[in-house]
Structure formats: structure tokens, C-alpha cells
Amino acid sequence: MVRWSRFNIASIVFGFAFLYLPIVLLVIYSFNESRLVTVWTGFSTKWYGTLLTNQALLDAAWVTLRVGLLSASASTVLGTLAALSLSRYPDFRGRVLFSGMIYAPLVMPEVITGLSMLLLFVAIGIDRGFWTVTLAHTTFTMCFVAVVVQSRLQSFDRSIEEAAMDLGATPVATFFQVTLPIILPAVLSGWVLAFTLSLDDLVIASFTSGPGATTLPMRIYSQVRLGVTPEINAICTILIGVVACGTLIAALATRRRELQRQKDERAAFAESMVRTVDPPPAAAGG
Amino acid sequence: MKSLGIFRRSFAPWADPNAKPFISFRNVTKRFGDFTAVDNLSLDIFTREFFALLGGSGCGKSTLLRMLAGFEQPTSGEITLDGQSLAGIPPYRRPVNMMFQSYALFPHMTVEKNIAFGLKQDGMPKTEIAERVAQMLKLVKLESFAGRKPHQLSGGQRQRVALARSLAKRPKVLLLDEPLGALDKKLREETQFELMDLQYELGLTFVVVTHDQEEAMTMSDRIAVMSQGRVIQVATPAEIYEAPNSRFVAEFIGDVNMMEGRVALENGHSVLKTEDGVSVPLPEPLAEGREVALAVRPEKLKVSRAAPPEGANLYAVRGEIWDIAYFGDMTVFHVKLPSGKIVKASSLNATRGVEDPFGYDEQIWVSFEPQAGVVLKG
Numbered sequence: 001m002v003r004w005s006r007f008n009i010a011s012i013v014f015g016f017a018f019l020y021l022p023i024v025l026l027v028i029y030s031f032n033e034s035r036l037v038t039v040w041t042g043f044s045t046k047w048y049g050t051l052l053t054n055q056a057l058l059d060a061a062w063v064t065l066r067v068g069l070l071s072a073s074a075s076t077v078l079g080t081l082a083a084l085s086l087s088r089y090p091d092f093r094g095r096v097l098f099s100g101m102i103y104a105p106l107v108m109p110e111v112i113t114g115l116s117m118l119l120l121f122v123a124i125g126i127d128r129g130f131w132t133v134t135l136a137h138t139t140f141t142m143c144f145v146a147v148v149v150q151s152r153l154q155s156f157d158r159s160i161e162e163a164a165m166d167l168g169a170t171p172v173a174t175f176f177q178v179t180l181p182i183i184l185p186a187v188l189s190g191w192v193l194a195f196t197l198s199l200d201d202l203v204i205a206s207f208t209s210g211p212g213a214t215t216l217p218m219r220i221y222s223q224v225r226l227g228v229t230p231e232i233n234a235i236c237t238i239l240i241g242v243v244a245c246g247t248l249i250a251a252l253a254t255r256r257r258e259l260q261r262q263k264d265e266r267a268a269f270a271e272s273m274v275r276t277v278d279p280p281p282a283a284a285g286g
Numbered sequence: 287m288k289s290l291g292i293f294r295r296s297f298a299p300w301a302d303p304n305a306k307p308f309i310s311f312r313n314v315t316k317r318f319g320d321f322t323a324v325d326n327l328s329l330d331i332f333t334r335e336f337f338a339l340l341g342g343s344g345c346g347k348s349t350l351l352r353m354l355a356g357f358e359q360p361t362s363g364e365i366t367l368d369g370q371s372l373a374g375i376p377p378y379r380r381p382v383n384m385m386f387q388s389y390a391l392f393p394h395m396t397v398e399k400n401i402a403f404g405l406k407q408d409g410m411p412k413t414e415i416a417e418r419v420a421q422m423l424k425l426v427k428l429e430s431f432a433g434r435k436p437h438q439l440s441g442g443q444r445q446r447v448a449l450a451r452s453l454a455k456r457p458k459v460l461l462l463d464e465p466l467g468a469l470d471k472k473l474r475e476e477t478q479f480e481l482m483d484l485q486y487e488l489g490l491t492f493v494v495v496t497h498d499q500e501e502a503m504t505m506s507d508r509i510a511v512m513s514q515g516r517v518i519q520v521a522t523p524a525e526i527y528e529a530p531n532s533r534f535v536a537e538f539i540g541d542v543n544m545m546e547g548r549v550a551l552e553n554g555h556s557v558l559k560t561e562d563g564v565s566v567p568l569p570e571p572l573a574e575g576r577e578v579a580l581a582v583r584p585e586k587l588k589v590s591r592a593a594p595p596e597g598a599n600l601y602a603v604r605g606e607i608w609d610i611a612y613f614g615d616m617t618v619f620h621v622k623l624p625s626g627k628i629v630k631a632s633s634l635n636a637t638r639g640v641e642d643p644f645g646y647d648e649q650i651w652v653s654f655e656p657q658a659g660v661v662l663k664g
Contacts, residue, residue, distance in 0.1 A: 162357055163390035165377045167404030167455065177403075181394045264438045271440060 023240060030233035037228045047230040048238075057235060060219035063130065064199060067215060071137035072195035078138070079145025079194070080187055086146070087153040105143045113140055114207030121208065128210030136208040137198040144197060145190035152186030185254075192250060196243060295522070299332040300508060306369070308333040308491055309354065309459065314363035316349050316515075323349040325515035326363070336485050336492045338502035340538075341512035347495045350512075351461050354493065355384045368458065378407070383457035387464040389448035391436040397423070397447050398432040404455045422450040425484070442473050449481075453488070460485075462494040466501060478504050499539050503527070511535050527583075533662050536581045543587065543629040545580040545659070549573060558661055561625035564601045568661055579662050586658035587631035589619050589644065594653045602653040605629070607644055619644065621652050 029037055033044035051057060086099050105113060117136045121128055160182070164174040180187070202217040209215065214222075216239075220232055299305040307330035316324040324346040331337045339347040352358045353365060356377035365372045372380065383404070392400050401422050405415045423429045426446035436444055445468065452460055465481065466474040482505050485492045496502050502509050503523040510520045511534070519531045530536035533544065547560035549572045556568040558578055566580055589607075594600040608628055609620035618632045631652055644650065 157388060157390065159386045159388050159390040160392060162355075162377070163384070163386055163451075164392070164403070166355055166382075166384045167451070168378045168407035169403070170378055173407065178392055182392075261437060264435070268438050268440050268443075 026233050027237045027240065030230060030237040032230055032233075035230065037230060037233065047234040051231055051234050051238075054231060056214075057216070057219055057231070060214050060216045061235075063213055064216040067130065067134050067137055067205075067213075068195045068198040071134045071141060071198045072191050074134075074138040075142040075194045076145050076187060076191040079142045079190055080149050080183075082142070082146040083149035083153055087150055087156075102143050102146050105140050106147070110140075110201070110203040114204040117204065118207045128208060128213075130209075130213040133205050133209045133213055133215065136204050137194075137201065140201075140204060141194035141197045144193050145187075148190040148193060149183060149186050152183050156183065189250065192246065196246075199239075199243075295507075297334070297507065298522075299335070300330070305332060307331060308335075308368060309493070310366045311350070312364045312366070314350075314353065314360045314365060316346075316353060316358060317361045322515050324353070324360070327515065327517055329510060329517055329520065331491065331493060333491055334489055335508065336482065336506045337494070338506035338509045339493065339495045339512060340497070340499060340502040340509050342497060342538075345512040346515040347497075347512050348463060351384070351463055351493065351495045354459070355382060355461055356380050381457055382459040382461055383452040383455055384461040384463065385448050385452040385465055387467055389436075389444050389468075391444060391447055391451070393436050396433050396435055397428060397439070400436070400447055401451045401454050403451065408455070418454060422454050425453070426450045441468055441470075442477075445469060445477070449484075453484075453490075456488075457490070459491045459493060462492060464496055465494060466498075467496075474501070481505060503539070511538060513538075529660055530581065530662070533579065533581070536660070536662060541584050541630060541632075543582045543584060544662075545582065545627070545629070547578060547580060549576045549578060561627060562603045562623045564603060566601065566656070566659060566661065572663070576663075580659040581662050582629075582654055582659040584618060584630040584632040585616075585634075586654050587621075587629060588653050589621065589631045589633065590651050590653065591644075591648075593651050600653040600655060602651050605650060605652050607646055607648045607650060610644070610646065619650075621650065623652070 029040075030047060031043050031045060032040055033046070034041040082102055086095070086102065089095070114136070117132070117139070118128075121132050126132060156179075161174050161179060164178040165171065169177060200217055201215075202221055205215045205218055206221075209218065216235075220235065223229065223232055309329075309331040311327055311329040314324055314327050315322065327346075327350070339350055341347045349358060353360055354367075354372075356372070356375060359373075367381070392403065395403070398419055401419045402415050405418055410418070419432075420429075423432055426449055428443060428446055428450070431439065431443060431447075436447065439447065445465070449465070462481075466477055469477060478501060481492075494502075494505065503526075506523065508520060508522055509526050511518045511526060513534055519526060519535045521529070526535060526539055530539065530542075536542045536544070545560040545562070545564070547558045547564075547566075549568065550557055550559045550565070551574055552565060556571045556574075558566045558568055558580055560566070560580060564580075568578075572578070588600075593604075594602045603623055605621040605623045607619055608622040611618040611620070614635070616632050616634050618630050620628050620630055622628050629652065
């Protein structure tokens with residue numbers, strides 16, 4: 001057991017302060033009564049109330065939500081397919097190139113991704129708006145899904161799929177009845193990741209959206225340029241709350257499942273030990 | 287070859303020239319890149335046979351099984367099942383089922399759902415599925431575990447679920463890839479006999495892949511000993527043990543003493559003269575001076591203080607006891623012959639003690655009957 005030395009405590013406090021102090025400040029000031037962001041005059045929730053009447057912000061939130069849901073779903077399908085083909089056919093020609101290309105958007109500066117999308121949309125003459133943002137988000141979140149799903153597939157026992165086919169399941173039936181249910185947790189966390197990325201993307205959205213399709217980060221950014229209002233603090237606090245809740249629920253669900261599995265395995269093991277010591281008549285009669 | 291009398295077998299379709307093989311490999315070759323896993327192999331397996339493919343890792347036995355299941359396609363040659371070619375038929379349309387080494391149970395399904403999986407794919411009515419699943423659970427004695435998931439089962443129980451699942455569709459042939467490999471020794475021995483009984487009762491053809499010679503000897507009607515993608519010998523366990531066709535088979539199965547020697551001519555007959563001066567007549571004339579070996583199993587060698595009497599028709603060599611290994615049920619004497627070669631002679635400890643036991647460094651005689659050895663050319 002490691003003792004809590006002063007150095008340990010100090011580094012933890014400093015580390016967490018570094019990470020969370022700005023967020024805590026933002027949350028605190030969202031409950032400020034004053035219109036001036038930096039002057040505390042008293043506790044109030046009125047800015048949450050005025051939020052509901054700010055139609056522009058609400059519209060932007062609605063756009064963001066729709067873009068997020070659509071692009072996350074599309075990129076989950078595409079990313080899962082990419083991960084499957086990458087891990088299933090390890091010897092196909094150009095595999096290294098293909099996998100490198102899948103991962104490139106992870107490290108590509110968003111400005112470049114956004115700009116290249118913009119050029120493409122202009123070149124083929126698509127009016128920028130809701131659909132172009134959705135497309136762009138699908139493109140850049142897809143690689144994240146592929147990475148998450150591929151790491152799950154690496155520990156996947158292929159003989160399970162072979163067993164399914166051996167028992168008469170066609171490749172399609174095998175995928176939907178066996179492969180997908182087993183990798184579903186990874187696919188879902190890929191979806192959540194894609195959704196969150198889409199939710200808080202500003203750069204790519206700015207390049208690819210058009211009139212009538214302003215996302216929430218874009219709206220917040222443009223308002224902040226005119227000065228930070230407590231309203232902005234309030235909506236940011238709500239966003240933080242949503243993301244934190246989502247992460248917490250996902251973490252708790254994973255932990256519970258893991259604990260249950262460990263418990264089951266211990267039980268099965270204990271049972272098998274008992275059986276070895278004292279075989280029941282049914283087993284002995286074979 | 288004359289059949290060897292160890293015990294009577296009423297089931298021997300391979301000895302019947304009119305019997306039609308059920309599974310037939312015809313000049314099958316399988317290459318993975320430069321590596322030849324199966325090399326121009328031909329093999330016949332008959333209905334209701336318990337057939338074992340035995341060999342070390344990388345000998346091609348698993349590839350052979352996977353080609354039968356349809357997971358691999360032969361590079362050349364043909365596999366037929368019940369007279370029909372299996373070429374181009376995908377695994378999900380073959381009337382064979384496989385039990386995987388890792389069991390490959392579906393982790394997200396209960397025991398019941400695992401067993402029902404294959405039946406559901408065939409579109410069997412629900413009531414019939416339920417009936418068949420119950421039957422299978424009873425067969426493998428897991429009735430009370432129907433609702434459990436694989437991770438809630440012990441290794442032995444998982445093995446049974448895998449077996450029940452692969453038998454549920456009543457396949458014509460059951461393929462078993464190292465079926466007992468993951469079980470501990472005691473459970474493995476029990477399960478061997480259960481598998482044999484099951485195969486007999488259901489009247490199925492079993493093809494089992496194993497690297498465990500004892501397992502293959504116990505369970506199977508016939509064994510194919512494989513090495514480097516080829517079948518070295520196909521025969522009953524007794525023939526494989528008592529009449530191996532090569533040094534490889536003799537050394538692979540059980541313990542054996544190889545008495546090296548050369549072919550010589552005595553009174554116009556070819557004989558094998560071993561290094562220690564034993565002359566054994568050869569069944570067929572061979573070129574003089576050719577190096578051959580006499581393979582004698584340890585239990586066929588007899589250790590005695592006195593030289594065997596004249597006219598006893600025994601081959602005898604003088605030797606010295608070099609090492610003694612006591613196993614409880616038997617004792618193995620390592621005897622050093624005049625040539626410096628050490629042979630093993632095992633004797634069954636049929637009584638609880640011997641009045642005047644052998645000791646280390648004692649000069650003794652090693653003797654064996656003329657039929658005890660097999661002459662191996664290659």
C-alpha cells in the first residue's frame with residue numbers, strides 16, 4: 001500500500017485544479033445574478049430561464065443534436081465495416097496503406113479537414129447546410145469508431161464465427177446473430193464517441209455549414225465574440241452536465257457488467273471444485 | 287496384412303473390399319503460400335467409424351479437419367462425402383458439424399440458446415427445437431444448466447455444451463478438434479468413454495483430431511498417424527502398436543527399442559544381424575549390408591538371471607542393469623547391452639513383491655520371442 005505523502009496530495013490537487021478549475025468557474029458564474037460575467041452579485045438561476053426564450057440558441061442546439069445523431073449513426077456503420085475488413089482480411093493488397101489512411105484523420109489538423117471538405121462541396125456544387133455538416137462529421141468521426149471497434153475485434157475468437165457457420169448460419173446471419181451482439185459494446189462506445197465529437201466540433205462545422213444550419217458551438221462562439229454572457233455559461237453548464245452524465249452511466253454499466261462476470265466465474269469455479277471433490281451420482285454413472 | 291489378435295472386432299468395414307467409404311480424400315493437397323500443410327493425401331473413412339487423425343503440431347491433421355468442415359478449400363484433389371464431392375460447398379451447407387478445440391460457445395447466449403442455434407438456422411418449428419434441446423441437455427447431463435451463460439460454467443460443462451450443440455442437428459459426421467485437450471486428466475479419461483458410448487449409441491461417424499496417442503488408442507477404431515502433411519500409417523490401434531510400418535510410427539506410439547543391424551546371408555536366407563549378435567530371419571530377401579532395425583516393445587523383453595535354456599526358441603543377449611524405473615504397476619529396467627546400447631524391458635508387477643529382486647549393475651539376460659520384434663526398413 002502506497003502512503004499518501006504530501007507530495008502525492010499536492011500533485012493530485014494541482015493536477016485536478018489544472019484540469020477542472022476553469023470548468024468549475026464557468027459553472028459557478030452560470031448562477032451569477034449579474035449581467036457582468038466577472039462580477040459576483042448573488043445566486044440566481046434566471047439565466048437558465050432566459051435560455052429557454054433564446055430561440056437562436058435553441059435552434060442551434062436542435063441542429064447540433066440532429067447532426068450528432070445522424071453523423072454518429074452513419075459513421076458507426078462505416079467505421080465498423082472498415083474495422084471488420086481491416087481485421088478480417090489481414091493479407092489483402094494495400095492493407096497497410098488502407099489502415100494508415102483510416103487513421104490519418106485522427107492526427108489531421110481539423111482546419112485542413114474542414115477546408116478540404118469545403119473545397120469538395122464547392123467543386124461539386126452542393127449548397128452548404130445541414131447535410132454538408134452531417135457528411136463532414138461522418139467523415140471525421142468514422143476513423144474514431146474504426147479504431148474502437150478494431151481494438152475489440154483483435155481479441156475476438158474467430159472460431160465462434162466458424163462455429164456459427166458450421167451450424168448452418170450464412171455469413172450474413174452469422175454477422176447479425178453472433179458477431180454484432182458480441183462486439184456491440186465496442187460499437188456503442190464508438191457511437192458515443194462519434195456523437196460527442198460531433199457535438200463539440202467547431203472548426204469543421206464552420207467550414208462546411210451554411211445559412212440555416214448553425215450548430216451550437218458555432219452559435220456560442222459567435223456570441224462570445226460580442227462578449228461572454230451568463231447565458232452562455234448556463235448553456236455550457238448544461239452541456240457539461242449532459243456529457244458528464246453520459247460518461248458516468250457508460251462507466252457504471254461497464255463496471256457492473258465486469259463485476260457480474262467475475263462473480264459468475266468465481267461461482268462456476270467454486271462449483272467445479274465441489275464437484276471434483278464429491279462427484280454427484282449423475283456424473284459418475286456415465 | 288494378417289490382423290493381430292488383441293481383441294475381437296466385429297466392426298471392420300475397412301477390411302471389406304466391397305465396403306463403400308463414407309468420407310474419401312483423393313490426392314488432396316493444401317498449400318498456404320510456400321508451406322504445404324497437406325501433401326497429396328488419400329484416405330477413406332467408413333460409416334459409423336471412430337476415426338482419429340494423430341500427429342504432432344503442424345502435421346496437417348487440423349487442416350484436414352477444417353477442409354472437411356469447409357473452412358479451407360483443398361489446393362488440389364477432391365473430398366467426397368457419401369459419394370458427393372464437397373468442392374465449393376460452403377460450411378453452412380455441409381451435413382457435418384464440428385466441435386471446436388476452444389469450444390467456441392456463443393458467449394452472449396444461454397446454454398439452451400447455444401444448443402438451439404443450429405436448429406433455428408434450419409427453420410425448425412419452435413416446439414421441435416425445445417424438444418430436441420431438452421433431449422440434448424439430457425444426453426450431456428446438463429438439464430439444470432439450461433439457463434446459464436457459458437462463463438457461468440466450468441471447463442467440463444462447457445465441453446459438454448459444445449458437444450451437445452454440435453450433435454443437436456444430428457450430423458452425418460461429427461468432427462472433433464482436440465475434444466478433450468482443455469480438460470484435466472481425470473475428467474479426460476471419463477469423457478473418453480462417454481464419447482465412445484455416445485458415438486456407438488447414436489451410430490455416428492466421428493473424426494477426431496488429437497496429438498494425444500493414448501486418447502487416440504483408447505477411443506478410435508482406426509488411427510491415421512500423420513507427419514508433414516502425409517499419412518504414414520492407417521490401421522487399428524493394435525496394428526499401429528504391434529506392427530508399425532516405419533520407424534516414425536514405432537517411435538511416435540508408445541516406447542520402443544530399436545536394435546540396429548545389417549542384412550546378412552545365412553544358409554541362403556536373409557537375416558538381420560543386430561549389433562549385439564542376434565540373428566533374426568527376415569520375412570523377405572533384402573540386399574546384403576543394408577541397414578535395418580528390429581523394433582521390440584519393452585514389455586516383450588524378458589529379464590532373467592539364468593540364460594534361457596537351449597532349444598527354447600528365444601533370442602537372448604547378455605546385459606547389465608543400468609537403471610531401474612519403478613512405476614507402481616510396472617517396473618522398467620534399462621539394460622546396457624555389450625554394444626553399449628541401452629534397451630528398456632518392462633515387467634508387470636503382478637505380485638506385491640519379489641523374493642530376490644534385481645539390483646543395479648547386475649549381469650542379466652534379456653530375451654524375447656522370435657515374433658516379438660518388427661523389422662523396419664525405413
